[in-house]
Amino acid sequence: MNSISTEIRHSQNRAQDFADLEYRRKFMQLTDKDCASIRLIKDIIDRELPIALDIFYEQVRKTPETSSFFPTEAKIAHAKHAQQEHWKNISSANFDQKYAEKVHTIGSVHARIGLEPRWYIGGYTIVLDHLIRSIISDLTPKTGLFAKKATISTEGMGEAIASLCKAVMLEMDLTISVYLEEAEKARQKSRDEVILREQTFVADSFGIILSEVAERNLSQKMDKELPSAYIPLRDNLNGAIESLRETLGIVNDTTETIDITAGEINTAAQDLAHRTEQQAVSVEKTAAAVEQITATVTSTAARVTEANAFVNNCQNITEQFGVMINRATAAMSEIERSSEAISKITNVMSNIAIQTNLLALNTGVEAARAGEAGSGFRVLAQEIRDLANRAGNASKEVKELVETSRGQVLSGVTIMEEAGHAISTIISSVADIGDHLKAIAEAASEQATALQEVNNAVSTIDQGTRQNAAMVEETSAASSGMAQQARQLKGLLNEFTLA
Template sequence: IGGYAIVIDHLIRSIVTDLAPKTGLFAKKATVSTEEMGEAIASLCTAVMLEMDLTISVYLEEAEKARQKSRDEVIHKEQTFVADSFGVILSEVAERNLSQKMDKDLPSAYIPLRDNLNGAIESLRETLSIVNDTTDTIDITAGEINTAAQDLAHRTEQQAVSVEKTAAAVEQITATVTSTAARVSEANTFVFNCQNITEQFGVMINRATAAMSEIERSSEAISKITNVMSNIAIQTNLLALNTGVEAARAGEAGSGFRVLAQEIRDLANRAGNASKEVKELVETSRGQVLSGVSIMEEAGHAITTIISSVADIGDHLKAIAEAASEQATALQEVNNAVSTIDQGTRQNASMVEETSAASSGMVQQARQLKGLLNEFTLV
């Protein structure tokens, strides 16, 4: 581009020198106009630019071809080197040799691929090592399973006999529990009747207690009446005394009043004595009534406790009856389950024989797998 600039500079200078009008006395008249000179310069620039474009285009195309060829050669060499490097390892893997590892220096773009390949080989080697160890374990375990299956078959036959005996025992227990449930139900009915009778007796005790209370109130009323009678006797004595005094004042005329006063005094004394005796009897009766009331109250509390206890006993017997019934049902279910277990145990015996045969086949397959794994070189 710099060279073309120099050429254009010289050409434009030459055109301007040749075609520009001359100055001076003896200068000739210009043969071309300014417009024609401009067109000539423009045509010159256009031609030079087209030449420049063509030259640069050809140069760039050839340069790109050269670079592409060089790049292809480098890529081919790089691919050949990488393919040879990976091919050795992959061929070893194809030959079931996992002990090799790629440690060559590769271009930076292939380093992750090399690391991934080494990681994959290492992971496969570890996996196959684990599989190899697991195969040994499976071989040993399969043999143990075979032996255990044979022992299990023998024990299963013995268990079948034991299950039959258990079923008979459970059936007998079921009958016993059913009978117990019926007896508990009868006892519950008896307790219910006792509870009703006890409640009736409690009602009677309450009535007797109420009657005793009424008697106590009557005794208190009688006591009040005796007090009134005592007061009347006292007032009568006073009246007799006053009558005697008035009779003494009257002299002979009052002799009849003296006799009457004496009779009134005797009557008042007898009424007072009778009132005292009635009062003593009422006090005695009241004390006995209070004692009876206390006893009836204690009896009422005792009856209440007995009623509550009988009710509790009834609840317990009801719960026991329900539990016995549930146990009978549960034992019946257990009996059915034992029968099912008996049948299942017999089926298990045949399945154990099949398992023994299958475990023998598994031993053979484990040994075949062991043989295939031994073809791999892990170390």
């Protein structure tokens, strides 16, 4: 399974190297056309590369920093052969995945042996210098009778050399990138090893005192010599242990006090729970009584409201009756005035009757004087006297009746005026009764509202008292639990060694 995972990881790395190679080629503009240009000078590169490598290794032998990497000629020959084989990829412009893997291997080897990039760059400079000179020498047109014709134009030669430089720069870029990456990994690994050794030493040093702390022994402190970077940590640990020791000592003393106080709180809470329970019963009875009173006052207020409505109806009816009395009084007054008018008419009729009698008398006298000729006037005069007498008698009778009716009308007017005054008094009294009932109704309504508020307040107090009783019971239970926990805490503290 591990070999499969390793193979998968290597495959992913190869794919990443090839993708990185293609990205760098694109940035350097190393195109397929450039690759074709490099292949045009492949024969020159393959022919001159061994000479260029000889020049390079001669310089390596003379340089102390590089000669140490190749202490024998056998190693130089081996390295030279490997370079010749690798350069075949460059001269063939074959920048495939296999080439990427090979470059990655070269960079890793350079990082492992510690070959710095400056020597690598210098070596490529020496090789490239010889190759470029040889390419120019071979491809430059010759003069003379037997000179060969140039196989490539000057422009093509420039493109080939430029493309070769791009390929060499790509090679150096990839190799140095791998070198830097592997070198950083090696440095990180070295740092990790140093850090691991130091962490192991420090962990072992601190582990002793921490194991004592884990065993609840706070009487020890750390005196072991440590690297300077860990001395503040050691001092802080000793200070923390000392502070914890002092704190636990204070906690131990405080726990004893809490134990005593919790017992007192528990006793007080139980007493308070008993009193609160009694108070809850009393408040419940008070709430019931207030609720009953509220219902009674509310009923009274409703009845007073009904009585007030009844009085208002009576007042309206009485006022209507008063209006009728006033109208009757006005009618009596009109009858009285009509009686006076009739009396005046009867007086006129009496006067007419007297005048008629006088006229009949004069007519009789004149008829007597006339003799037989006036006999008709005597009869007429007699009839006129009879008529005047009857009219006088009727006028007297009408006058007597009018006087009698007038007296009765005056008596009726007086009675109606007295009835009107009585009705006015009754209306005023009914209005006063209505005002009193209205005031009583308003007072009863206000009392009902106030009692309802009192009832709500008492209900709230009742509910609050019940909640307080429940809370007191919870407090009592909590205080009991706190006392028990304080004893447990004291038992745990006794397990610590503080001195």
